[in-house]
Amino acid sequence: xxxxxxxxxxxxxxxxxxxxxxxxxxxxxxxxxxxxxxxxxxxxxxxxxxxxxxxxxxxxxxxx
Amino acid sequence: xxxxxxxxxxxxxxxxxxxxxxxxxxxxxxxxxxxxxxxxxxxxxxxxxxxxxxxxxxxxxxxx
Numbered sequence: 298x299x300x301x302x303x304x305x306x307x308x309x310x311x312x313x314x315x316x317x318x319x320x321x322x323x324x325x326x327x328x329x330x331x332x333x334x335x336x337x338x339x340x341x342x343x344x345x346x347x348x349x350x351x352x353x354x355x356x357x358x359x360x361x
Numbered sequence: 362x363x364x365x366x367x368x369x370x371x372x373x374x375x376x377x378x379x380x381x382x383x384x385x386x387x388x389x390x391x392x393x394x395x396x397x398x399x400x401x402x403x404x405x406x407x408x409x410x411x412x413x414x415x416x417x418x419x420x421x422x423x424x425x
Contacts, residue, residue, distance in 0.1 A: 299363040300415050323413040335416065346410040349387040349420065351364050352399065356413065 300335050301354040305344060308360045316340065320356055330358070364399050365418040369408060372424045380404065384420055394422070 303320045304313035317340050322333040329343040348357035367384045368377035381404050386397040393407040412421035 299365070299418060301363070321414065321416045325411060346413070347389060349410070349413075350385065351415075352385045354363060 301356045303356040305358045365420045367420040369422045
């Protein structure tokens with residue numbers, strides 16, 4: 298499978314922590330960025346995608 | 362492999378066209394978003410990541 302794990306850096310943090318594993322879909326919505334993983338779990342957060350390392354299965358997000 | 366193909370929507374376009382295949386790394390730089398694929402090809406573009414569909418191997422970019 299080619300999903301990736303999303304890591305989030307919050308405004309007050311200097312480092313990234315795991316936010317959602319096995320992410321398939323990321324798309325913008327009115328309420329923020331919607332992430333959905335291969336198990337159907339969904340999370341919405343006001344953040345932007347700041348980097349990808351797909352061979353390492355990583356999505357980097359920063360809170361806005 | 363878990364790379365994905367990047368599709369770009371240019372300012373003047375309404376649809377996405379393929380920009381770079383087999384992308385591994387995407388990261389911000391001073392000159393724009395740097396994409397690097399598993400073959401070592403690199404492209405830089407002033408764009409943002411607007412969506413991911415990783416099971417379908419898609420990265421969506423919009424020109425800024």
